[in-house]
Structures are given as C-alpha cells and as structure tokens.
Amino acid sequence: MIKKFVLLSFTFGSSLMFLLQLFSLQIYNQNYNELSLNNALEKRPIYPTRGLIYDRNGILLVANQPVYDLMIIPENSIAFDTLELVSFLELSKKKVISRLSDARRFSSKKPSVISRQISKEKQAIFQEKIWKYPGFYFQKKTIRDYSIPIASNILGYTSEINPSEIKTKNDYVLGEMIGRQGIEKTYESILKGKKGFQFFQKDRFNRIIGSYEEGAHDSRPEAAKNITLTIDAQLQTYGASLMQNKRGGIVAIEPSSGEVLALVTAPSYNPNLLVGSTRSENFNNLVNDTIAKPLFDRGLQAEYPPGSPFKTLNALIALQEKVITPETIFSCNKGHYYAKGAFMKCHCQIGSRNNLLKGIYNSCNSYFAKTYVKIIDKDSTASVGLDRWKNHLEHFGLGNYLGYDLPIGKKGFIPSSSYYDRWYKEGGWGPSTVISNAIGQGEILATPIQMANFTAAIANRGYYIKPHFKKPNDKIIGDSLFSKNHTLIESRHFDTVIEGMHQVVEKGTARVAKIQGIEVCGKTGTAENFIRLNGEKTQLTDHSIFLAFAPKEDPKIAIAVFVENGYWGARWAAPIASLMIEKYLNGEVKRTWLENKMLNGSLISEYVKPFSGEQFDINE
Amino acid sequence: MSNNLFFRLDWLSVLIYISLVSFGLLNIYSATYEQSTSLLWDLSTVVGKQFWIFVGCLLIFPFILNIKSNFFEHLSFIFYIFSILSLLGLFVFGQKISGATSWYTIGGFSLQPAEFVKITTSLIVADFLSGIQTDIRRTKYLFKVSLLILIPVILIVFQPDPGSALVFFGLFFVFIREGLDMRWLFIVLGLVIIFITTLLLKPLIVSLVAWFIILIVFRLTKKSKTKLNPFLITLGAVVFFTFSVDFIFNSIFEQRHRDRFNIILGLETDTKGIGYNINQSKIAIGSGGFLGKGYLNGTQTKGNFVPEQHTDYIFSTIGEEWGFLGSFSLISLYTLLIFRIVYRAEKQNSTFRRVYSYAFAGMLFIHFFINIGMTLGLVPTVGIPLPYISYGGSNLMALSLMLFIYLNFDSQRLS
DSSP states (O other): OGGGGHHHHHHHHHHHHHHHHHIIIIIIOTHHHHHHHHHHEEEEEEOOOOOOEEOTTSOEEEEEEEEEEEEEOGGGOOOOOHHHHHHHHTSOHHHHHHHHHHHHHHOSSSOEEEEEEEOHHHHHHHHTTGGGSTTEEEEEEEEEEESSOOOHHHHOEEEEOOHHHHTTOTTOOTTOEEEESHHHHHTHHHHHOBOEEEEEEEOTTSOEEEEGGGGTTOBOOBOOOOEEBSOOHHHHHHHHHHTTTSOEEEEEEETTTTEEEEEEEESOOOGGGGSSTTHHHHHHHHHHOTTTOTTSOTTTTOOBOOOTTHHHHHHHHHHHTTSOOTTOOEEEEEEEEEETTEEEEEEEEEEEEEOHHHHHHTTOHHHHHHHHHHHHHTSSSHHHHHHHHHHHHHTTTOSSOOOOSSSOOOOOBOOOHHHHHHHSOTTOOOTTTTGGGGGTOTTOBBOHHHHHHHHHHHHTTSEEEOOBSBOOSSOOTTOGGGSEEEOSSOGGGHHHHHHHHHHHHHTSTTGGGOBTTBOOEEEEEEEEEEEEETTEEEEEEEEEEEEEEEOSSSOOEEEEEEETTOOSTTTTHHHHHHHHHHHHHHSSOOOHHHHHHHHHOOOHHHHHGGGSSSOOOOOO | OHHHHHHHSOHHHHHHHHHHHHHHHHHHHHHTOBSBOOOTTOTTSHHHHHHHHHHHHHHHHHHHHTSOHHHHHHHHHHHHHHHHHHHHHHHHHOEEETTEEEEEEETTEEEOHHHHHHHHHHHHHHHHHTSSSOOTTSHHHHHHHHHHHHHHHHHHHTTTOHHHHHHGGGHHHHHHHTTOOHHHHHHHHHHHHHHHHHHHSOHHHHHHHHHHHHHHHHHHTOOSSOOSHHHHHHHHHHHHHHHHHHHIIIIISOHHHHHHHHHHTTSOOOSSSTHHHHHHHHHHHHHHTTTOSOTTOOHHHHTTOSTTTTTTTHHHHHHHHHHHHHHHHHHHHHHHHHHHHHHHHHTOSOHHHHHHHHHHHHHHHHHHHHHHHHHTTSSOOOOOOOTTTSSOHHHHHHHHHHHHHHHHHHHTSOO
8 A cells, every 4th residue: 555655755765865965965065165254254364473484604694674564354244433443544534435445345254454554653553552453463474684785686575465476475475575586586485484373163154262172183383494694794784885886896705615605686676675564665666767777786787798708718718728828928009809800809919929928917908919819719600609609618617507595687698600600691601700709809708696706717727607696505416506617727827827927916917906914816997888868879887897806816706897987997896806815815994995985985976977868988 | 552652653653753853952052052051951051951851851751652533533632722721821820921822830840731732623634534524625724623723723823822823824734735725725825925925016016917827817718618707806815915914014013023034034134123134043043154163162152142042043053063064964854754644544444543643744844844943044033943853841841742742643653
C-alpha cells in the first residue's frame, strides 16, 4: 500500500535535499568560508618598523618617526560635525566631502584614508574628540626620519604604494609604504621586514569583541634588518658642500673592495622634503625643476665625454697591444696634422718630443692621436682594431651597466665598428675618422661612476671590484658582487701610466691637487660640450674633469669629479678631488684657502648664460 | 506489568530523544555563550531554563508511561475543548511578545498553549478517525475532521503565529495514511507547484503551460469514454488559481510576506534587510566546512551575526561548529526518529494509537522540514523551532509529552 510510504518518502526526500544543500554550502562552495572570515573576523596587520640605515662608520642616516592616517569605515559612521573635521584637517570643505564620498564608493565596510600622515602633535589634539566620530580612527604608521639630511640620491625615498602596483605586488595593501629609488628600493625586502597579523572576532555591528581563538592564528611581525652602507657620511657631506652652487658629480670608491665611499650629485635635495604630508607637493616641485634636475643623479645617470683622463686607458691598451713601449717618442708641434688639412691642436711647445710619461703628464694630444692610430691600424682593417680596442674598454666597465646595487644608471657609450659602418659606409672610415676617441672626445660617453671605477682598476693595477653601496653582512666567496673583474692589461704595463698620473700632480697639469705627505695620482680633463639652444647646436663652457687615486702605493680611494661647465680640469674638479682625498685620508683639511675657494665658488652665472636670452662667451 | 514495560519500551526513540535534547543544550550554550562560563543549572540563563524543563520532562516520563491508553482516548474530547478554550483565552489574558499574542505569563514563566494544542488535536483526530463508521474517503467525515483541525489553526493564525499553525498540516499525512484519495496529495502538491511558478513567472504564462500540459494528457489518455469536461474544469481551476495567487500575493500579502518568498525564490537579493537572516545563516553554515569550526569556536555564532540563534536559527550554530558531519548526523537522527515512529505505528493494532503516532510523526516532519529548510535558505522564513533542540520551554515540554504519549501507546501495542 503506497499510502504508508507517503510520509516516509517526504521525510527521506527532504533529508536528501537538506544534505545536498549542506554539501553545496559547506563543501562545494568555498565562497562561504571566505565570507565568514570577512565579516566575523578582522585581520589587522602589525608592521615591523622599517630597517635603519647606517653609514660605514655606524652613523645613523635613516630612522623612523610615527605619523597617523585618519581612516574611516563608512558603514560605522553616523552624522558628524563636518566643519570641525574640516578645520582640523586644514583642507577645503569640498575636498573633505569628496574624500568621504570616495571612501563610501570604494567600500562601506573597508577602511579608506581621509587624510594622510598627520603629525603626532596634531593627532593628539583630535584624538580627544574622536569619540564624536564613530567610524573614524587613526592608524599609526611610521615614516622615514633623516637625522642627517644627506645622500638623498643614494638613499632614495619611500612612499605609499599606488593602486596599480598592488596588482603585481600582492603582499602589499593600499596605504603601505614601499621603497622608491635608491637603497630603499634595492633593499626593499630587507628593510621592510615581514608584517604580522592579529585576528579579532567581530560582532554583527562590526565591533571588535575580543581576539580570535586567543591569538592562535596571530603571527608576529618579523623584524626588519638594518643596513650598513659603504658610504662615509662625513666624506659624503663634505663632497656635497664642495659641490654647492655647482652642477656635477663626485664618485669615490675604495679600490680594494669596490665600496662606494661617496656619491655626490649637485644640485640635490633634502631627503626630509619627501616625507610627511607635504611630500607630494615637494616631489612635484623637484620633478618640475627641469633645468637644475635635482632628482637626476649626475654621478650615475649623467653621460659625459670623458676627455683627457681617457688617454690613460689608450696608453694601457697600446702598451698591451705592443704598438708602443714606454720609450716610444712622438713629436708635437702645438699639435699635428692627422690627415690632410685636419689639424689637432695641442698645448705642447713647437718641437716637443714626448715619451709616454711626458705624453701623459703633459696631456699631449698628438702623442695619443698617434698612439690611437697605431692601435686601430695594428690589424688589416680598422674594424678589427677598433673592436679590439672596444673589448679592452668593456673590461674596464665602460659601455655597459656596471651592475651596482642602485636601481638607476646609464650605459655610457663606446662605439663599435658596426656603429661607424652605419654612419660611413663599410670601410669608409679609418683611424683619422675616429681620431677624437684618442683624447676621450668624439662618440665616447661615460658616467662619473664608470670613470671612478676605471680609475680604481688602474689603482689596482688591472682589476676592479663592482662598485656597491651596501656593506655585506657576510662575505660570500664567489659572489659576483665581490669578485675581481680583471682587465685584459698585464699589471706590468700600469707602472708607466701610474707614474705618469703621479707626475700630473707633481709637475703636470694638476699641481693644485698635490697634498703634503700623500702621493696622489690623477689626470685632468676638459671636455667640450654642446646643447641645443633654440634649435641651434651651441657650445657651452667645457666640463671640468679630474680622476685621481691615492696613495700611489696601496690606494685607499679612487675618485672621479665632474663639474659641469667648470672649464679646465684643474680649475674646479682637481681641487675638489684633492680636498676629498685629503679629507678622507687625513680626516682633516689643512689647505683652508683652497677649501674656502671651492666652498664659496659658484658657477650659477655660468648656468644662467644659455637661458639669459643674450649672446654669451664661453670658457672665460 | 512495569517489568514488562521496560522491555516493551521503544528504547531507540528514547535514546534519540535524549541525544537530541542534550545536543540542543550544548548548542544553546554555545549560541548564548558570552566568554564567561556559566553553570548548566543556573536558572538565570537560557541554558539553565531549558535544562530544568528537560529534567521536569524526565520526571513526568514514568507517570505518562503508566497511564492506560484508554484514558487518553476517553478524555481526548475534554482535552481538546480545554485547549481550544486556552487559545480563546489568549485573546483576553494573553501576553503580547514580539508582535504575537501567543503566551500566558504567570509569575516569571510563560506558556504557549499552541504547543499543547498540537497534542490535543492529534488525540481528537485519532479519536475521531478510529470511530467504527468513520471513513475519511467520504466527504462528510473529511469535512468534520478538517473542521476539528481548522478551529485551532484559525485561532493560532489570528494570534498571529503562522509557524505553529503550519505544523497542523502534518496531519494531512494522517489523512493519506488513513485512506484519503491520493489525488488530494497531487492536488496539494500541484497547488504548491503552481503557486511557486506563478511567483516566478507571469500568471498568463503559467496558464498557457497548464493548458498545453492538459492538452497533451488529454490526447494521450484519449479513449472512447474519456470526457472533455474534467479536463476543462481542471484547466479552469488552474487558471483561476494562478490569477488568484497573483492577486493575493500582490494585493493582500504585506510587503514583508512578499519579501520572504521573493528572497527564497531568488527574485530579490537583499542581504541587509529581510534577507539578512537567511544570508547570515547560510554564511555561518557554509563556513563550517566538513568538520566544523569546533564547539564554542564558531566565529559567526560568537559575533551574533545570525539573529534568534538559540531558538529558530539554532541549526546555523550546529552547521558552523559541527560542520557537514554534525549536520549530516543530526538530519539522520531526525529521519531515523520519524521512520521509527511510522514503522512502530504501522504495527499498532489500535486505530486510535496508530493515528496518534502518525500525527506525531507528521508534525515532527513539518517542524524538521520548515526549520532546517528555512535555515538553509530553501524555505521561506517561518518561525518554527527545531524539535528538541531549539530553546523554548513550551515547545520542549509539549513535544516531550507528545513523544511520551507515543511511547506509552507503543508499549501497549501488545497488551
């Protein structure tokens, strides 16, 4: 009798239906699990304080300070005194209202920022009134605090992550700080640490009613690590002061380790500008200064023709390629004709006969032009010779990124045979076409750090260690950052060149760089440069260049100094380099007359010339 | 006799009963848990009250068992009259709690007569149907017995307590068992289906589909004797019903009633207002996963996201903290209990006792179906407790008594 089973089948059918629904809710549909976590639990991040940054001597450069973001969860807020809020925030009423409605549009349950980075003092005042503003709360945050306002170009800065970046970096949440530029960017993962989480049980009014499972799921933040830089804060500060009212860069490297002792760019900016509530305004001002370009790191990003100091490299290549010996003599008559009707000027006396040593310390253009022709002409075609020459230079770290641990840089440029084949037709060029390369002009470009680096390679008699800015915690053997990069030049060839560089300071072009008790080796440079002014190629005053290392034996510092439009090398760059060396090696500077001249010297009048709209003279 | 009674007792049902109430106490404790621990027998807490009612039930259990079933049979009419009077009395002396005048309040205790009417109505129906001449297939008797049920139902609807009133529809299964034409079942099911489809679609479309189906059935069953009239009448009835449902739903129902249906049928999504309960209940259950979050560890339960969680929505606590495994077990227990009662009822030699047992099983089913269905978001929100689990003194007491009477009848099966 079927009727006996009606109730049973209904019961059985309903149970089956319930089990199916339970299966769908509890097992199949994982969505409900997340929903629960969303509305019953609050996951609050605990941030470790960002790692500190020290200089090589343990001087604290970058610390942290607390600021507060005013947050809102729109769902929890009720009507409040908008005018009081407006006056506290010191923003326009319109702006506050639009931020409030933006927050509501973003999410009614999730927190949004109403005002960022309110100072500790200001926050304390409003904290007393915050009970009148349900839904609002302060979120503590730490921002950077620069006790010594230097080296902003090395340190970089931090700022809040922006919404588009979050898509690719999924361990960040909106409002968190991320390193931008410099050390802050390169070592973001070290400095950031790992945030922890605390879980809270909420009730249906979104109120926190206690910790979730007594903190069983909470994770502690992992403390960030501190970083010790290779930078010498004193030297860096000194370099910055020497460069005031000038444009250019200084790069100082410890040759034996590749550690960068100072990286100065001028003009620069105070790192405290890029911190706190006025950050974005200040940042825009810096970006918009397209003439002085304070955000442009001239030590790393500026590509200059290296000028005369480049002769040292050509000398080394020529010795290695056995096209000259130290005893090779070339004559010079205030220059020479390197091709028919093409004359290269030189400041040598008429009838000068220079060997290599003299060629270097007198910086004889003719000597190196003739040497260069021999390098290029060594083989059957100029292409082979030029490319061999280029290969040598690449082993000095030129023409490509050096691979140091800062996120910006430039390759510089060393021309290859195919480059000239493109300009002239194949075989349509010879040594005389590319003769400017002999004296570091022409197509060659190098950044100051590349030049400091090859100076270090000369100081080391044949190798360099990749420049870097962070002191290693433990030296890992075989780590590419610390291995020797050997040049293709045998170390015996360096003696003559180094002696030549020493003579440059002793009795050559850079006698101003001589320091009592220290054997300084250097090479001056004066590089022609041009800009496009109203569509016309206009020559400006030459760049003043100086490369040096000291002491001659067991060098402790290698340095490259560039002063834009400073005219000849001994005028600005050599004294600055010399003062830096003295400061670093002796700890104090005795030549106060020279120091004062450099500190007070200004090239502002030089820099306004192209923008004055009037005719101007150069190289005065 | 008492010695024999011990062996004749349906111990399986007793065991299920005790398991359900104990499990209920555990979950009421969890649903009302507020960090501080309280004692089970503390009368000031919800759990304490439920516990003492349970103890009271267990104390009267032996007395009920020892009453002869004739006693219930003879006095069923008097019980019925008294219970109807108690319902009427509510309109004069009743206490209005959350919008419904369903309670008498004496001292600190409140009593809900509708719960006890479930017993008396079951008894009177059993008494009526066990009459020698009674034949439910005949319209006269069907009308009379329906009247016996409709009187309390109408009185309860007017309190208003539609949930309790709905429970009486469990007696429909008794009618079917006792010989009511199966067509009634199909008519009722048909009406429910048409009701739901009308809400989902337009009445005109439902009418057209019905016309189409009837046409096909008519063609298929066409014999020489088949008349067209019954089909036309059916079609007319369907069309009439469809349009009246549409009319009643849109013009007579209040918005809150409409909302309940619309949310279940997925016509509206509203997770803040009326849909909040259902949504939060589904979240809580869904978040339990396979094994549940563990006793007293339900985040949704702790956060009080689901309203009425110790009463009507207790199943969401179970779903969250005990997971699929716990929910599955609970549903199995109910299914087992209903099956057990029906199985034993079928063995009864007395119509009175069989009908009563059946009535009990039917009412249990309605409780079970609507409560869990609602918590799972399958059935519109109707306030009905989960038998033996939900907090509620009158409900626990009445359903316990009902079970004890069933156990009594069952034990007297052979005597």
